[in-house]
Amino acid sequence: MDCPSDLFQQQPSQVCHFDLYHSPPESTSTGPIISPLLHPNSASQRWGGYRQGQCLFSELPAHEGEQEVDADRFGRKSATGGTAIPQYRLGDRRRGSGDWSQDLLRVKQLRVDSTVKREGEVERDGHRGRRSVPQLVRAEKSIEERGRRKESREGRQRQRRELKLQLEETRGKLLELQRKVWQVYGEHHVEEEKGGEGDDGVMDETAEMFSEGEAEDHLGGGLYPPLGVNEKKHESAGNENSEVFPETPADLDLDMELDGGGVWLGCSLVQGEWENIGGSEKFAQALKQELSSAVARVIDRVLHLYAETDQTPPSTAVLAPEIPTSRALDPNSDKKQRPGVAASMTEQAEALPLVAKRPQEKRNPLIQGRHKNLLIPQANSSLPLLPQPHLSALLPTRNKDSFLPSCPPNPPPLPLPLLHYTMQHLFTRSLSSMPLHKDGLPNEPFMDFRSHNPSFPPLPLLGQLNPPLADRGRDEGMRVGIDGGDTALYLGPGASQEGLSPCHLKKAKLMFFYARYPSSNTLKTYFPDVKFNRCVTSQLIKWFSNFREFFYIQMERFARQAARESPVTARERGLRLSRNSELFRILNMHYNKSNDYQVPDRFVEVSEVALREFFTAIQSGRDADPCWKKSIYKIICKLDSPVPDSFRLPGCPMDTHRMV
DNA sequence: TGCTGCCCTG
DNA sequence: CAGGGCAGCA
Numbered sequence: 001m002d003c004p005s006d007l008f009q010q011q012p013s014q015v016c017h018f019d020l021y022h023s024p025p026e027s028t029s030t031g032p033i034i035s036p037l038l039h040p041n042s043a044s045q046r047w048g049g050y051r052q053g054q055c056l057f058s059e060l061p062a063h064e065g066e067q068e069v070d071a072d073r074f075g076r077k078s079a080t081g082g083t084a085i086p087q088y089r090l091g092d093r094r095r096g097s098g099d100w101s102q103d104l105l106r107v108k109q110l111r112v113d114s115t116v117k118r119e120g121e122v123e124r125d126g127h128r129g130r131r132s133v134p135q136l137v138r139a140e141k142s143i144e145e146r147g148r149r150k151e152s153r154e155g156r157q158r159q160r161r162e163l164k165l166q167l168e169e170t171r172g173k174l175l176e177l178q179r180k181v182w183q184v185y186g187e188h189h190v191e192e193e194k195g196g197e198g199d200d201g202v203m204d205e206t207a208e209m210f211s212e213g214e215a216e217d218h219l220g221g222g223l224y225p226p227l228g229v230n231e232k233k234h235e236s237a238g239n240e241n242s243e244v245f246p247e248t249p250a251d252l253d254l255d256m257e258l259d260g261g262g263v264w265l266g267c268s269l270v271q272g273e274w275e276n277i278g279g280s281e282k283f284a285q286a287l288k289q290e291l292s293s294a295v296a297r298v299i300d301r302v303l304h305l306y307a308e309t310d311q312t313p314p315s316t317a318v319l320a321p322e323i324p325t326s327r328a329l330d331p332n333s334d335k336k337q338r339p340g341v342a343a344s345m346t347e348q349a350e351a352l353p354l355v356a357k358r359p360q361e362k363r364n365p366l367i368q369g370r371h372k373n374l375l376i377p378q379a380n381s382s383l384p385l386l387p388q389p390h391l392s393a394l395l396p397t398r399n400k401d402s403f404l405p406s407c408p409p410n411p412p413p414l415p416l417p418l419l420h421y422t423m424q425h426l427f428t429r430s431l432s433s434m435p436l437h438k439d440g441l442p443n444e445p446f447m448d449f450r451s452h453n454p455s456f457p458p459l460p461l462l463g464q465l466n467p468p469l470a471d472r473g474r475d476e477g478m479r480v481g482i483d484g485g486d487t488a489l490y491l492g493p494g495a496s497q498e499g500l501s502p503c504h505l506k507k508a509k510l511m512f513f514y515a516r517y518p519s520s521n522t523l524k525t526y527f528p529d530v531k532f533n534r535c536v537t538s539q540l541i542k543w544f545s546n547f548r549e550f551f552y553i554q555m556e557r558f559a560r561q562a563a564r565e566s567p568v569t570a571r572e573r574g575l576r577l578s579r580n581s582e583l584f585r586i587l588n589m590h591y592n593k594s595n596d597y598q599v600p601d602r603f604v605e606v607s608e609v610a611l612r613e614f615f616t617a618i619q620s621g622r623d624a625d626p627c628w629k630k631s632i633y634k635i636i637c638k639l640d641s642p643v644p645d646s647f648r649l650p651g652c653p654m655d656t657h658r659m660v
Numbered sequence: 661t662g663c664t665g666c667c668c669t670g
Numbered sequence: 671c672a673g674g675g676c677a678g679c680a
Binding site for chain 1: 663664665666667
């Protein structure tokens with residue numbers, strides 16, 4: 001569909017470990033780059049009949065048949081494919097094309113010499129003594145032969161000239177390609193100045209990428225370091241990361257990803273793609289992507305370092321370089337905090353379809369093989385969440401559901417993929433360090449991302465090849481998480497963003513505690529910062545549909561289990577849903593993962609009702625009816641309770657008392 | 661016909 | 671969580 005990630009669905013099947021990082025432009029180790037050119041089945045067909053270049057070697061042996069055999073053998077060798085061929089040829093290639101020319105000349109010279117020698121011998125024979133008839137015949141023959149030889153010599157010389165031309169042509173193309181590659185990569189690697197080149201389209205595209213980002217994102221120079229800075233920083237990106245960011249388990253993963261930066265570059269390129277027309281463009285795109293993610297990392301690191309050195313509390317801390325930019329982005333940014341922007345990274349990761357989740361987070365409740373009464377409180381339950389300290393009673397009422405940017409204590413499970421996404425966090429962090437409490441949230445402790453997310457993940461994943469291109473002209477309603485963050489980044493507090501952010505997802509999940517079947521109007525009411533269109537609405541509805549699905553699956557599962565294992569006990573207990581029960585834990589984990597919101601009692605009651613309905617339906621055998629759930633759905637549908645007013649504000653609601 | 665919700669699948 | 675198919679409904 002519209003998903004920008006579609007561009008990246010192609011998984012590398014065959015990784016080329018391009019050694020570009022360590023190869024000077026003049027280096028002959030351009031083998032992998034030229035290897036496609038040498039492949040008889042692909043590039044050679046496009047590259048001026050390079051295959052004829054094989055005949056360069058056939059010029060070497062004097063015997064024509066042998067030449068063909070050699071050529072055939074060579075061709076077969078090449079046709080077998082594999083990496084050995086390019087390397088094998090690379091070995092020859094390493095002699096340099098200059099050597100080739102020398103070889104040609106030498107061979108030519110040898111052949112001419114031998115011919116002249118033979119002719120000289122024949123002539124000497126002719127002049128020596130009287131000629132017999134056979135000698136005369138032989139002389140005639142030799143004259144004819146000489147003529148034929150001359151012809152064939154001329155033909156061969158023509159052929160050689162043609163071959164030479166073709167070789168030169170091929171070399172020229174190769175050099176051109178190399179130059180392009182190095183202008184993309186070498187520019188970045190050797191820290192050449194931005195304005196230095198400009199005679200090449202590829203470089204122009206690279207520069208364009210940045211300028212596009214600036215134009216489209218309205219990023220000023222404050223947030224966006226000069227290119228040169230980025231490049232310099234990027235050079236040591238891999239190693240610096242571990243120093244800058246305290247090591248956490250997640251960071252280890254991140255570091256691995258970072259260290260694999262070069263690998264990433266390699267992985268983004270498939271040899272097969274290279275062999276396609278436009279392979280170099282793909283390569284250039286991948287390089288650009290690497291650049292953009294590097295820029296993101298650098299920005300993160302710079303800001304993080306800045307934040308580290310700035311020990312002033314977040315309420316008063318001002319990131320001087322960022323303020324003008326932030327204000328330029330949003331003139332009203334100091335009037336009203338946009339907690340929604342400060343979505344928890346965990347939630348964001350959760351909402352990003354491009355982000356792989358940790359395996360243990362993959363839940364499949366139906367195959368959980370635990371045999372205990374999941375509805376009864378478990379003494380040894382590993383759930384750390386409940387019973388909850390009812391500190392909320394000590395807090396002002398308005399704080400109970402106050403909107404606070406939620407920030408889970410854990411960094412996201414995996415590096416998050418997109419540059420724009422990083423930008424969102426960048427902005428979030430800058431916001432979190434600004435005095436933003438002017439309007440009515442005087443004492444509410446905004447989450448300090450610096451304290452909770454000591455490391456901000458770099459973005460080594462491929463993500464989008466060209467986000468601006470991918471986004472432009474797309475239906476923006478589906479820009480969840482990825483572009484949503486992007487949009488949120490530049491929105492003023494009063495503005496609506498097109499697309500839903502991970503924060504919206506979190507909010508929707510919390511809303512589910514109150515409303516299982518919200519109408520589209522309700523959604524519009526409670527997501528005032530979302531610019532609703534058909535796609536956004538349907539997506540929100542879809543979210544709730546998914547929430548319900550999960551909810552009902554759990555209900556059915558536990559009801560069946562209760563009916564199976566201890567039906568009498570369950571009936572006697574009235575199928576109470578304890579906050580210590582496994583079912584509650586699962587629901588809480590799903591809708592309130594960061595556990596920063598107290599699950600309302602009403603939701604527990606509704607869950608009990610649903611559980612009971614499922615239980616009785618199963619007990620009475622109504623579940624044989626294919627539509628047996630519908631009646632339960634109708635009952636649950638009526639149990640929606642009004643969503644607290646606090647949800648009407650933009651951003652993620654959060655229980656203050658849950659904050660640590 | 662369009663909207664909505666459920667179901668299934670990835 | 672998203673996409674697609676399907677059915678029910680207005």
